[in-house]
Amino acid sequence: MTNEYIQQILSDKFGTAVWGFEESFGIFSCNIKPEMNTAVLQFLNEEGSLGFRFLTDLTAVHYPDRKAEEICVVYHLHNLVANKRMRVRASVSIAQPDIVTMTNLYSSANWMERETYDFFGVNFIGHPNLIRILNADEMNYFPMRKEYPMEDPTRTDKDDEMFGR
Amino acid sequence: MSDQHTPHIQLAEESIQKQTTTLNLGPTHPATHGIFENVLEIDGEKVLSATQRLGYIHRAFEKIAEHRPYGQIQPLTDRLNYCSAPINNIGWQLTVEKLLGLTMPKRVDYLRVILMELARIADHLVCNSVVAVDTGALTPFTYVFQIRERIYEIYESICGARLTTNIGRIGGFERNFTKDSWKKIDEFMVVFPKALKEFESLLNRNRIFMDRCIGAGSISAERALNYGFTGPNLRAAGVDYDVRVHSPYCSYEDFEFEIPVGTNGDVYDRFMVRNAEMWQSYSIIQQALTKLKDLDPSIYHADVPAYYLPEKKEVYTKMEALIYHFKIVMGEIDIKAGEVYFPVEGANGELGFYLISDGGRAPFRLHFRRPCFVYYQAYPEMITNGLLSDAVIALSSLNVIAGELDA
Numbered sequence: 235m236t237n238e239y240i241q242q243i244l245s246d247k248f249g250t251a252v253w254g255f256e257e258s259f260g261i262f263s264c265n266i267k268p269e270m271n272t273a274v275l276q277f278l279n280e281e282g283s284l285g286f287r288f289l290t291d292l293t294a295v296h297y298p299d300r301k302a303e304e305i306c307v308v309y310h311l312h313n314l315v316a317n318k319r320m321r322v323r324a325s326v327s328i329a330q331p332d333i334v335t336m337t338n339l340y341s342s343a344n345w346m347e348r349e350t351y352d353f354f355g356v357n358f359i360g361h362p363n364l365i366r367i368l369n370a371d372e373m374n375y376f377p378m379r380k381e382y383p384m385e386d387p388t389r390t391d392k393d394d395e396m397f398g399r
Numbered sequence: 400m401s402d403q404h405t406p407h408i409q410l411a412e413e414s415i416q417k418q419t420t421t422l423n424l425g426p427t428h429p430a431t432h433g434i435f436e437n438v439l440e441i442d443g444e445k446v447l448s449a450t451q452r453l454g455y456i457h458r459a460f461e462k463i464a465e466h467r468p469y470g471q472i473q474p475l476t477d478r479l480n481y482c483s484a485p486i487n488n489i490g491w492q493l494t495v496e497k498l499l500g501l502t503m504p505k506r507v508d509y510l511r512v513i514l515m516e517l518a519r520i521a522d523h524l525v526c527n528s529v530v531a532v533d534t535g536a537l538t539p540f541t542y543v544f545q546i547r548e549r550i551y552e553i554y555e556s557i558c559g560a561r562l563t564t565n566i567g568r569i570g571g572f573e574r575n576f577t578k579d580s581w582k583k584i585d586e587f588m589v590v591f592p593k594a595l596k597e598f599e600s601l602l603n604r605n606r607i608f609m610d611r612c613i614g615a616g617s618i619s620a621e622r623a624l625n626y627g628f629t630g631p632n633l634r635a636a637g638v639d640y641d642v643r644v645h646s647p648y649c650s651y652e653d654f655e656f657e658i659p660v661g662t663n664g665d666v667y668d669r670f671m672v673r674n675a676e677m678w679q680s681y682s683i684i685q686q687a688l689t690k691l692k693d694l695d696p697s698i699y700h701a702d703v704p705a706y707y708l709p710e711k712k713e714v715y716t717k718m719e720a721l722i723y724h725f726k727i728v729m730g731e732i733d734i735k736a737g738e739v740y741f742p743v744e745g746a747n748g749e750l751g752f753y754l755i756s757d758g759g760r761a762p763f764r765l766h767f768r769r770p771c772f773v774y775y776q777a778y779p780e781m782i783t784n785g786l787l788s789d790a791v792i793a794l795s796s797l798n799v800i801a802g803e804l805d806a
Contacts, residue, residue, distance in 0.1 A: 259497060259739045289627055291751055291768040310740055317645050321740065342627030345776045368454035368805055377462060384466050
Protein backbone atom coordinates (compact mmCIF):
# COMPACT_ATOMS: atom_id res chain seq x y z
CA MET A 235 0.00 0.00 0.00
CA THR A 236 1.73 3.15 -1.21
CA ASN A 237 1.02 6.76 -0.32
CA GLU A 238 -0.03 7.39 -3.92
CA TYR A 239 -2.58 4.62 -3.71
CA ILE A 240 -4.12 6.02 -0.50
CA GLN A 241 -4.17 9.50 -1.98
CA GLN A 242 -5.79 8.24 -5.16
CA ILE A 243 -8.51 6.23 -3.46
CA LEU A 244 -9.34 9.01 -0.99
CA SER A 245 -9.46 11.69 -3.69
CA ASP A 246 -11.69 9.52 -5.86
CA LYS A 247 -14.07 8.93 -3.00
CA PHE A 248 -14.16 12.31 -1.26
CA GLY A 249 -12.90 14.81 -3.86
CA THR A 250 -11.91 18.15 -2.38
CA ALA A 251 -12.98 17.22 1.16
CA VAL A 252 -9.54 15.62 1.58
CA TRP A 253 -6.39 17.57 0.75
CA GLY A 254 -2.84 18.36 1.79
CA PHE A 255 -1.32 14.89 1.33
CA GLU A 256 2.27 14.73 2.48
CA GLU A 257 4.73 12.43 4.16
CA SER A 258 6.90 13.83 6.89
CA PHE A 259 9.15 11.86 9.25
CA GLY A 260 7.80 8.58 7.93
CA ILE A 261 4.10 9.23 8.49
CA PHE A 262 1.71 9.93 5.65
CA SER A 263 -0.82 12.60 6.53
CA CYS A 264 -3.77 14.49 5.10
CA ASN A 265 -6.33 17.12 6.08
CA ILE A 266 -10.06 16.56 5.98
CA LYS A 267 -13.12 18.72 6.42
CA PRO A 268 -14.29 18.34 10.03
CA GLU A 269 -17.85 17.43 9.03
CA MET A 270 -16.45 14.53 6.99
CA ASN A 271 -14.52 12.89 9.82
CA THR A 272 -16.94 9.99 10.38
CA ALA A 273 -17.22 9.24 6.67
CA VAL A 274 -13.46 9.36 6.05
CA LEU A 275 -12.39 7.40 9.12
CA GLN A 276 -15.11 4.83 8.54
CA PHE A 277 -13.96 4.45 4.95
CA LEU A 278 -10.33 4.11 6.01
CA ASN A 279 -11.42 1.46 8.50
CA GLU A 280 -13.80 -0.56 6.36
CA GLU A 281 -12.32 -0.37 2.87
CA GLY A 282 -10.59 -3.71 2.51
CA SER A 283 -7.51 -2.43 0.70
CA LEU A 284 -6.84 0.27 3.34
CA GLY A 285 -7.75 -1.33 6.67
CA PHE A 286 -6.72 1.40 9.11
CA ARG A 287 -8.49 -0.34 11.97
CA PHE A 288 -6.38 0.72 14.94
CA LEU A 289 -6.74 4.18 16.46
CA THR A 290 -3.33 4.85 17.97
CA ASP A 291 -3.88 8.35 19.18
CA LEU A 292 -6.37 11.17 19.17
CA THR A 293 -5.48 14.65 20.32
CA ALA A 294 -5.70 18.30 19.33
CA VAL A 295 -3.37 21.20 18.65
CA HIS A 296 -4.18 24.87 19.10
CA TYR A 297 -2.88 27.20 16.36
CA PRO A 298 -3.95 30.71 17.43
CA ASP A 299 -2.82 32.23 14.12
CA ARG A 300 -5.04 30.16 11.86
CA LYS A 301 -8.25 32.14 11.53
CA ALA A 302 -11.48 30.12 11.79
CA GLU A 303 -9.58 26.84 12.10
CA GLU A 304 -7.67 27.34 15.30
CA ILE A 305 -8.19 23.90 16.81
CA CYS A 306 -6.78 20.99 14.84
CA VAL A 307 -8.01 17.54 15.88
CA VAL A 308 -5.38 14.92 14.99
CA TYR A 309 -6.06 11.21 14.51
CA HIS A 310 -3.21 8.73 14.28
CA LEU A 311 -4.34 5.55 12.56
CA HIS A 312 -2.49 2.30 12.08
CA ASN A 313 -2.97 -0.62 9.74
CA LEU A 314 -1.38 -3.35 11.84
CA VAL A 315 -1.39 -5.96 9.08
CA ALA A 316 0.39 -3.88 6.45
CA ASN A 317 2.20 -1.95 9.21
CA LYS A 318 1.30 1.44 7.78
CA ARG A 319 0.65 4.52 9.87
CA MET A 320 -1.38 7.51 8.85
CA ARG A 321 -2.26 10.87 10.33
CA VAL A 322 -5.58 12.61 9.65
CA ARG A 323 -6.19 16.22 10.67
CA ALA A 324 -9.50 18.03 10.95
CA SER A 325 -9.51 21.73 11.85
CA VAL A 326 -12.41 23.44 13.59
CA SER A 327 -12.90 27.03 14.67
CA ILE A 328 -12.37 27.97 18.28
CA ALA A 329 -15.68 29.82 18.35
CA GLN A 330 -17.58 26.64 17.52
CA PRO A 331 -15.30 23.63 18.04
CA ASP A 332 -17.79 20.94 17.03
CA ILE A 333 -16.84 17.59 15.55
CA VAL A 334 -18.64 14.26 15.53
CA THR A 335 -17.41 11.63 17.98
CA MET A 336 -15.60 8.51 16.78
CA THR A 337 -16.67 6.40 19.77
CA ASN A 338 -19.05 4.36 17.60
CA LEU A 339 -16.12 3.15 15.54
CA TYR A 340 -13.40 2.99 18.22
CA SER A 341 -14.05 2.28 21.89
CA SER A 342 -10.60 3.70 22.59
CA ALA A 343 -11.77 7.12 21.35
CA ASN A 344 -13.93 7.55 24.46
CA TRP A 345 -11.27 8.72 26.90
CA MET A 346 -9.05 10.26 24.25
CA GLU A 347 -11.95 12.50 23.23
CA ARG A 348 -12.72 13.30 26.85
CA GLU A 349 -9.08 14.31 27.30
CA THR A 350 -9.20 16.45 24.16
CA TYR A 351 -12.39 18.10 25.42
CA ASP A 352 -10.84 18.62 28.84
CA PHE A 353 -7.76 20.40 27.51
CA PHE A 354 -8.98 22.09 24.31
CA GLY A 355 -12.75 22.34 24.70
CA VAL A 356 -13.49 20.39 21.53
CA ASN A 357 -17.17 19.47 21.56
CA PHE A 358 -17.49 15.89 20.35
CA ILE A 359 -21.09 15.61 19.19
CA GLY A 360 -22.71 12.33 20.22
CA HIS A 361 -20.07 11.36 22.79
CA PRO A 362 -21.69 9.21 25.51
CA ASN A 363 -20.06 10.96 28.46
CA LEU A 364 -18.28 14.17 27.49
CA ILE A 365 -17.01 15.39 30.87
CA ARG A 366 -13.59 16.39 32.12
CA ILE A 367 -11.22 13.51 32.79
CA LEU A 368 -7.94 14.74 34.27
CA ASN A 369 -8.75 18.27 35.45
CA ALA A 370 -11.13 19.31 38.20
CA ASP A 371 -14.80 19.35 37.25
CA GLU A 372 -15.33 22.94 38.35
CA MET A 373 -12.59 24.34 36.10
CA ASN A 374 -13.99 26.97 33.72
CA TYR A 375 -11.29 27.10 31.07
CA PHE A 376 -9.43 24.74 28.74
CA PRO A 377 -5.83 24.79 29.87
CA MET A 378 -3.95 23.59 26.77
CA ARG A 379 -5.19 26.47 24.64
CA LYS A 380 -2.32 28.82 24.02
CA GLU A 381 -3.91 31.86 25.66
CA TYR A 382 -3.84 30.23 29.09
CA PRO A 383 -0.53 30.87 30.85
CA MET A 384 1.16 28.01 32.63
CA GLU A 385 1.52 29.91 35.85
CA ASP A 386 -0.61 32.38 37.72
CA PRO A 387 -0.48 35.49 35.48
CA THR A 388 -0.64 37.83 38.48
CA ARG A 389 2.83 36.80 39.63
CA THR A 390 5.36 39.59 39.37
CA ASP A 391 8.41 37.91 40.92
CA LYS A 392 9.39 35.98 37.80
CA ASP A 393 10.74 37.40 34.59
CA ASP A 394 10.35 35.05 31.66
CA GLU A 395 12.02 37.28 29.11
CA MET A 396 15.31 35.37 29.21
CA PHE A 397 14.29 31.88 30.20
CA GLY A 398 10.72 31.46 29.05
CA ARG A 399 9.63 30.30 25.66
CA MET B 400 -28.75 20.43 74.53
CA SER B 401 -31.02 18.17 72.61
CA ASP B 402 -31.44 14.52 73.52
CA GLN B 403 -32.10 13.60 69.98
CA HIS B 404 -29.21 11.78 68.37
CA THR B 405 -28.25 13.10 64.96
CA PRO B 406 -26.05 10.77 62.92
CA HIS B 407 -22.90 12.26 61.47
CA ILE B 408 -23.39 10.55 58.14
CA GLN B 409 -26.69 11.03 56.44
CA LEU B 410 -27.56 8.66 53.64
CA ALA B 411 -30.11 9.32 50.97
CA GLU B 412 -33.26 7.24 51.33
CA GLU B 413 -32.72 5.46 47.99
CA SER B 414 -29.23 4.54 49.09
CA ILE B 415 -30.65 2.77 52.18
CA GLN B 416 -33.39 1.08 50.18
CA LYS B 417 -31.25 -0.31 47.37
CA GLN B 418 -30.20 -3.95 47.36
CA THR B 419 -26.69 -3.51 46.00
CA THR B 420 -23.55 -2.12 47.59
CA THR B 421 -21.41 0.73 46.37
CA LEU B 422 -17.73 0.12 46.95
CA ASN B 423 -14.93 2.60 46.48
CA LEU B 424 -11.92 0.71 45.17
CA GLY B 425 -9.47 3.58 45.47
CA PRO B 426 -8.22 6.31 45.28
CA THR B 427 -5.89 5.06 48.00
CA HIS B 428 -6.68 1.38 48.17
CA PRO B 429 -4.05 -1.37 48.35
CA ALA B 430 -5.65 -3.03 45.31
CA THR B 431 -5.13 -0.10 42.98
CA HIS B 432 -1.34 0.22 43.56
CA GLY B 433 -1.63 3.87 42.62
CA ILE B 434 -3.88 6.87 42.99
CA PHE B 435 -7.00 6.33 40.93
CA GLU B 436 -10.53 5.47 41.81
CA ASN B 437 -13.01 2.78 40.84
CA VAL B 438 -16.53 3.03 42.16
CA LEU B 439 -17.95 -0.47 41.92
CA GLU B 440 -21.59 -1.40 42.28
CA ILE B 441 -21.60 -4.92 43.67
CA ASP B 442 -24.29 -7.46 44.44
CA GLY B 443 -22.70 -9.71 47.03
CA GLU B 444 -19.44 -10.71 45.36
CA LYS B 445 -20.57 -9.95 41.82
CA VAL B 446 -19.54 -6.73 40.10
CA LEU B 447 -22.49 -5.09 38.36
CA SER B 448 -20.86 -1.93 37.09
CA ALA B 449 -17.73 0.14 37.54
CA THR B 450 -17.12 3.86 37.20
CA GLN B 451 -13.55 5.08 36.95
CA ARG B 452 -12.26 8.41 38.03
CA LEU B 453 -8.71 9.60 37.42
CA GLY B 454 -6.62 12.72 37.42
CA TYR B 455 -5.53 12.57 41.05
CA ILE B 456 -1.90 13.04 40.11
CA HIS B 457 -2.32 15.02 36.92
CA ARG B 458 0.73 17.29 36.62
CA ALA B 459 0.11 19.04 33.29
CA PHE B 460 3.31 17.74 31.65
CA GLU B 461 2.09 18.64 28.18
CA LYS B 462 1.63 22.26 29.22
CA ILE B 463 4.94 22.41 31.09
CA ALA B 464 6.69 20.92 28.05
CA GLU B 465 5.59 23.89 25.94
CA HIS B 466 7.70 26.13 28.15
CA ARG B 467 10.89 24.07 28.49
CA PRO B 468 13.93 23.62 26.27
CA TYR B 469 14.16 20.12 24.80
CA GLY B 470 16.77 18.82 27.22
CA GLN B 471 14.72 19.84 30.23
CA ILE B 472 11.67 17.86 29.13
CA GLN B 473 13.40 14.55 29.79
CA PRO B 474 12.94 14.66 33.59
CA LEU B 475 9.18 14.99 33.00
CA THR B 476 9.14 11.71 31.09
CA ASP B 477 10.62 9.90 34.11
CA ARG B 478 7.37 10.44 35.89
CA LEU B 479 5.12 8.83 33.30
CA ASN B 480 5.65 5.13 33.84
CA TYR B 481 7.97 5.39 36.82
CA CYS B 482 8.45 1.61 36.97
CA SER B 483 10.45 1.75 33.74
CA ALA B 484 11.70 5.32 33.51
CA PRO B 485 14.69 4.62 31.19
CA ILE B 486 12.34 3.55 28.37
CA ASN B 487 10.53 6.90 28.63
CA ASN B 488 13.81 8.83 28.74
CA ILE B 489 15.28 7.04 25.75
CA GLY B 490 11.98 7.29 23.87
CA TRP B 491 12.11 11.06 24.29
CA GLN B 492 15.75 11.22 23.19
CA LEU B 493 14.95 9.17 20.09
CA THR B 494 12.02 11.43 19.25
CA VAL B 495 14.17 14.56 19.36
CA GLU B 496 16.98 12.83 17.48
CA LYS B 497 14.48 11.88 14.79
CA LEU B 498 13.38 15.52 14.51
CA LEU B 499 16.97 16.73 14.37
CA GLY B 500 18.00 13.96 11.97
CA LEU B 501 20.79 12.63 14.18
CA THR B 502 22.08 9.07 13.88
CA MET B 503 23.71 7.38 16.82
CA PRO B 504 26.79 5.17 16.79
CA LYS B 505 25.98 1.46 17.18
CA ARG B 506 27.48 1.36 20.64
CA VAL B 507 25.07 4.03 21.91
CA ASP B 508 22.16 2.08 20.42
CA TYR B 509 23.24 -1.12 22.12
CA LEU B 510 23.81 0.56 25.48
CA ARG B 511 20.31 2.00 25.19
CA VAL B 512 18.89 -1.40 24.29
CA ILE B 513 20.52 -2.89 27.40
CA LEU B 514 18.96 -0.22 29.59
CA MET B 515 15.54 -0.45 27.99
CA GLU B 516 15.45 -4.21 28.36
CA LEU B 517 16.60 -3.99 31.98
CA ALA B 518 13.77 -1.50 32.55
CA ARG B 519 11.31 -3.86 30.89
CA ILE B 520 12.43 -6.68 33.17
CA ALA B 521 12.06 -4.44 36.24
CA ASP B 522 8.59 -3.35 35.17
CA HIS B 523 7.37 -6.87 34.40
CA LEU B 524 8.80 -8.16 37.68
CA VAL B 525 6.78 -5.58 39.60
CA CYS B 526 3.62 -6.30 37.66
CA ASN B 527 3.81 -10.08 37.84
CA SER B 528 4.85 -10.28 41.46
CA VAL B 529 2.00 -7.93 42.37
CA VAL B 530 -0.45 -10.17 40.55
CA ALA B 531 0.85 -12.93 42.81
CA VAL B 532 0.43 -10.71 45.90
CA ASP B 533 -3.15 -9.96 44.96
CA THR B 534 -3.88 -13.65 44.63
CA GLY B 535 -2.46 -14.18 48.12
CA ALA B 536 1.10 -15.30 47.36
CA LEU B 537 3.33 -12.76 49.06
CA THR B 538 6.62 -14.63 49.03
CA PRO B 539 7.54 -14.54 45.31
CA PHE B 540 7.22 -10.77 45.49
CA THR B 541 9.94 -10.55 48.13
CA TYR B 542 12.20 -12.83 46.06
CA VAL B 543 12.03 -10.91 42.80
CA PHE B 544 12.30 -7.52 44.44
CA GLN B 545 15.91 -8.41 45.19
CA ILE B 546 16.42 -8.69 41.44
CA ARG B 547 14.68 -5.39 40.84
CA GLU B 548 16.98 -3.86 43.42
CA ARG B 549 19.97 -5.06 41.37
CA ILE B 550 18.54 -3.34 38.29
CA TYR B 551 18.09 -0.13 40.28
CA GLU B 552 21.70 -0.37 41.40
CA ILE B 553 22.74 -0.64 37.77
CA TYR B 554 20.84 2.56 36.98
CA GLU B 555 22.39 4.16 40.01
CA SER B 556 25.93 3.39 38.95
CA ILE B 557 25.23 4.70 35.43
CA CYS B 558 23.35 7.90 36.16
CA GLY B 559 23.21 8.33 39.92
CA ALA B 560 19.44 7.96 40.28
CA ARG B 561 17.27 4.95 40.91
CA LEU B 562 13.60 5.62 40.25
CA THR B 563 13.32 8.81 38.23
CA THR B 564 16.48 8.14 36.30
CA ASN B 565 16.81 10.92 33.69
CA ILE B 566 19.30 8.59 32.07
CA GLY B 567 21.17 9.55 28.92
CA ARG B 568 20.94 12.76 26.92
CA ILE B 569 19.88 13.86 23.46
CA GLY B 570 22.86 12.68 21.42
CA GLY B 571 24.04 9.83 23.65
CA PHE B 572 24.91 9.24 27.28
CA GLU B 573 26.16 11.87 29.69
CA ARG B 574 29.09 9.62 30.64
CA ASN B 575 30.40 6.18 29.74
CA PHE B 576 29.37 3.11 31.71
CA THR B 577 31.85 2.62 34.53
CA LYS B 578 33.68 -0.56 35.47
CA ASP B 579 31.30 -0.82 38.41
CA SER B 580 28.26 -0.69 36.13
CA TRP B 581 29.63 -3.48 33.95
CA LYS B 582 30.38 -5.55 37.04
CA LYS B 583 26.81 -5.07 38.25
CA ILE B 584 25.38 -5.94 34.83
CA ASP B 585 27.49 -9.10 34.67
CA GLU B 586 26.37 -10.12 38.15
CA PHE B 587 22.79 -9.50 37.17
CA MET B 588 23.17 -11.71 34.11
CA VAL B 589 24.32 -14.52 36.40
CA VAL B 590 21.64 -14.30 39.10
CA PHE B 591 18.62 -13.32 37.03
CA PRO B 592 17.90 -16.63 35.22
CA LYS B 593 17.94 -18.53 38.49
CA ALA B 594 15.64 -16.05 40.17
CA LEU B 595 13.16 -15.95 37.30
CA LYS B 596 13.16 -19.72 37.13
CA GLU B 597 12.40 -19.87 40.82
CA PHE B 598 9.62 -17.31 40.41
CA GLU B 599 8.11 -19.30 37.56
CA SER B 600 8.35 -22.59 39.42
CA LEU B 601 6.48 -21.02 42.35
CA LEU B 602 3.59 -19.77 40.25
CA ASN B 603 3.30 -20.92 36.64
CA ARG B 604 1.87 -24.37 37.34
CA ASN B 605 0.65 -23.63 40.84
CA ARG B 606 -2.88 -25.07 41.03
CA ILE B 607 -4.24 -22.36 43.34
CA PHE B 608 -2.72 -19.57 41.27
CA MET B 609 -4.00 -21.04 38.01
CA ASP B 610 -7.52 -21.47 39.38
CA ARG B 611 -7.55 -17.86 40.46
CA CYS B 612 -6.17 -16.44 37.23
CA ILE B 613 -7.47 -18.50 34.32
CA GLY B 614 -10.57 -16.89 32.86
CA ALA B 615 -10.42 -13.85 35.14
CA GLY B 616 -10.61 -10.42 33.50
CA SER B 617 -10.42 -11.73 29.96
CA ILE B 618 -10.80 -9.73 26.77
CA SER B 619 -11.00 -10.91 23.16
CA ALA B 620 -8.43 -9.85 20.57
CA GLU B 621 -11.08 -7.92 18.65
CA ARG B 622 -12.23 -5.93 21.67
CA ALA B 623 -8.64 -5.36 22.78
CA LEU B 624 -7.78 -3.86 19.40
CA ASN B 625 -10.90 -1.71 19.44
CA TYR B 626 -9.93 -0.46 22.87
CA GLY B 627 -6.45 0.46 21.66
CA PHE B 628 -4.59 -2.18 23.68
CA THR B 629 -0.88 -2.48 22.97
CA GLY B 630 2.06 -4.24 24.56
CA PRO B 631 1.83 -7.40 26.68
CA ASN B 632 -1.90 -6.92 27.31
CA LEU B 633 -2.65 -7.02 23.58
CA ARG B 634 -0.24 -9.87 22.99
CA ALA B 635 -1.93 -11.88 25.75
CA ALA B 636 -5.12 -11.63 23.69
CA GLY B 637 -3.28 -13.16 20.73
CA VAL B 638 -2.16 -10.23 18.56
CA ASP B 639 1.57 -10.25 17.85
CA TYR B 640 2.06 -6.49 17.63
CA ASP B 641 5.34 -5.23 19.03
CA VAL B 642 6.80 -1.83 18.11
CA ARG B 643 10.32 -3.22 18.40
CA VAL B 644 9.57 -5.54 15.47
CA HIS B 645 7.03 -3.53 13.46
CA SER B 646 8.95 -0.26 13.37
CA PRO B 647 12.41 -1.03 14.75
CA TYR B 648 14.22 1.80 16.48
CA CYS B 649 17.56 1.96 18.25
CA SER B 650 18.96 -0.98 16.19
CA TYR B 651 16.40 -3.50 17.47
CA GLU B 652 16.55 -5.00 13.97
CA ASP B 653 20.00 -6.39 14.87
CA PHE B 654 18.59 -8.67 17.54
CA GLU B 655 16.96 -12.07 17.38
CA PHE B 656 13.97 -12.41 19.66
CA GLU B 657 10.46 -13.80 19.74
CA ILE B 658 7.15 -12.12 20.50
CA PRO B 659 5.32 -14.28 23.03
CA VAL B 660 1.54 -14.33 22.56
CA GLY B 661 -1.37 -15.69 24.58
CA THR B 662 -4.80 -16.85 23.50
CA ASN B 663 -7.50 -15.86 26.00
CA GLY B 664 -6.38 -12.40 27.09
CA ASP B 665 -7.05 -13.26 30.73
CA VAL B 666 -4.94 -12.63 33.82
CA TYR B 667 -3.04 -15.89 33.43
CA ASP B 668 -2.13 -15.18 29.81
CA ARG B 669 -0.94 -11.68 30.66
CA PHE B 670 1.16 -13.15 33.45
CA MET B 671 2.66 -15.79 31.17
CA VAL B 672 3.33 -13.32 28.36
CA ARG B 673 5.20 -11.03 30.72
CA ASN B 674 7.27 -13.91 32.05
CA ALA B 675 8.15 -15.02 28.54
CA GLU B 676 9.03 -11.45 27.61
CA MET B 677 11.48 -11.27 30.47
CA TRP B 678 13.32 -14.27 29.02
CA GLN B 679 13.37 -12.54 25.63
CA SER B 680 14.67 -9.33 27.21
CA TYR B 681 17.36 -11.35 28.94
CA SER B 682 18.39 -12.86 25.63
CA ILE B 683 18.45 -9.41 23.98
CA ILE B 684 20.77 -8.12 26.71
CA GLN B 685 23.03 -11.14 26.20
CA GLN B 686 23.19 -10.47 22.46
CA ALA B 687 23.87 -6.78 23.08
CA LEU B 688 26.74 -7.62 25.45
CA THR B 689 28.26 -9.89 22.79
CA LYS B 690 27.91 -7.25 20.08
CA LEU B 691 29.48 -4.61 22.30
CA LYS B 692 32.70 -6.62 22.52
CA ASP B 693 33.55 -5.75 18.91
CA LEU B 694 32.98 -2.01 19.32
CA ASP B 695 35.23 0.77 20.50
CA PRO B 696 34.50 0.99 24.25
CA SER B 697 35.27 4.72 24.41
CA ILE B 698 32.25 5.80 22.34
CA TYR B 699 29.20 6.75 24.38
CA HIS B 700 27.72 9.64 22.43
CA ALA B 701 27.37 10.85 18.86
CA ASP B 702 29.67 13.51 17.49
CA VAL B 703 27.05 16.27 17.41
CA PRO B 704 28.57 19.23 19.27
CA ALA B 705 25.61 21.50 18.50
CA TYR B 706 23.22 19.32 20.51
CA TYR B 707 25.33 17.36 22.98
CA LEU B 708 26.82 19.08 26.03
CA PRO B 709 30.64 19.21 25.82
CA GLU B 710 32.85 17.90 28.59
CA LYS B 711 33.37 20.35 31.42
CA LYS B 712 37.16 20.55 31.08
CA GLU B 713 36.75 21.52 27.44
CA VAL B 714 34.25 24.23 28.35
CA TYR B 715 36.95 25.89 30.43
CA THR B 716 39.65 25.66 27.78
CA LYS B 717 38.04 25.71 24.32
CA MET B 718 36.08 28.55 22.78
CA GLU B 719 33.71 26.38 20.66
CA ALA B 720 32.92 24.14 23.60
CA LEU B 721 32.05 27.19 25.68
CA ILE B 722 29.76 28.52 22.93
CA TYR B 723 27.96 25.20 22.51
CA HIS B 724 27.67 24.77 26.24
CA PHE B 725 26.10 28.19 26.54
CA LYS B 726 23.71 27.66 23.63
CA ILE B 727 22.54 24.26 24.83
CA VAL B 728 22.06 25.33 28.44
CA MET B 729 20.19 28.47 27.42
CA GLY B 730 17.98 26.54 25.00
CA GLU B 731 19.31 28.38 21.94
CA ILE B 732 20.11 25.37 19.76
CA ASP B 733 18.69 25.27 16.24
CA ILE B 734 15.64 23.06 16.13
CA LYS B 735 13.91 22.35 12.84
CA ALA B 736 10.21 22.88 12.42
CA GLY B 737 8.39 19.61 11.96
CA GLU B 738 5.79 17.17 13.13
CA VAL B 739 7.00 13.83 14.47
CA TYR B 740 5.20 10.87 15.93
CA PHE B 741 7.68 8.44 17.43
CA PRO B 742 6.52 5.20 19.09
CA VAL B 743 8.63 2.99 21.32
CA GLU B 744 7.68 -0.28 22.97
CA GLY B 745 7.19 0.73 26.58
CA ALA B 746 6.76 -1.93 29.24
CA ASN B 747 2.98 -1.45 29.00
CA GLY B 748 2.66 -0.98 25.28
CA GLU B 749 3.15 1.60 22.60
CA LEU B 750 4.49 4.76 24.18
CA GLY B 751 4.21 7.49 21.56
CA PHE B 752 5.64 10.99 21.50
CA TYR B 753 3.74 13.36 19.23
CA LEU B 754 5.99 16.38 18.90
CA ILE B 755 5.29 19.52 16.91
CA SER B 756 8.12 22.00 16.63
CA ASP B 757 7.81 25.44 15.09
CA GLY B 758 11.54 26.06 15.37
CA GLY B 759 11.26 27.66 18.79
CA ARG B 760 13.30 26.74 21.85
CA ALA B 761 10.46 24.67 23.31
CA PRO B 762 8.03 22.32 21.54
CA PHE B 763 4.97 23.98 20.08
CA ARG B 764 2.98 20.96 21.19
CA LEU B 765 3.98 17.70 22.83
CA HIS B 766 1.52 14.91 23.38
CA PHE B 767 2.29 11.63 25.12
CA ARG B 768 0.42 8.61 23.86
CA ARG B 769 0.31 6.75 27.17
CA PRO B 770 -0.57 3.08 26.76
CA CYS B 771 -2.17 2.84 30.25
CA PHE B 772 -4.51 5.72 29.62
CA VAL B 773 -5.78 4.13 26.43
CA TYR B 774 -6.33 0.58 27.64
CA TYR B 775 -7.50 1.23 31.17
CA GLN B 776 -10.88 2.37 29.83
CA ALA B 777 -11.63 -1.26 28.97
CA TYR B 778 -11.53 -2.21 32.66
CA PRO B 779 -15.31 -1.96 33.42
CA GLU B 780 -16.08 -4.18 30.45
CA MET B 781 -13.50 -6.73 31.61
CA ILE B 782 -14.79 -7.06 35.17
CA THR B 783 -18.56 -6.65 34.83
CA ASN B 784 -20.40 -9.81 35.93
CA GLY B 785 -17.21 -11.19 37.41
CA LEU B 786 -16.25 -11.52 41.05
CA LEU B 787 -14.79 -8.72 43.11
CA SER B 788 -11.61 -10.72 43.71
CA ASP B 789 -11.23 -11.16 39.94
CA ALA B 790 -11.58 -7.41 39.52
CA VAL B 791 -8.63 -6.88 41.84
CA ILE B 792 -6.26 -9.23 40.00
CA ALA B 793 -7.49 -7.97 36.62
CA LEU B 794 -6.44 -4.50 37.68
CA SER B 795 -2.97 -5.53 38.79
CA SER B 796 -2.41 -7.70 35.71
CA LEU B 797 -3.22 -4.75 33.43
CA ASN B 798 -0.33 -2.96 35.12
CA VAL B 799 -2.03 0.42 35.35
CA ILE B 800 0.56 2.95 36.50
CA ALA B 801 -0.99 6.12 37.90
CA GLY B 802 1.81 8.35 36.63
CA GLU B 803 1.28 7.20 33.08
CA LEU B 804 -2.49 7.35 33.41
CA ASP B 805 -2.58 10.98 34.40
CA ALA B 806 0.53 12.53 32.80
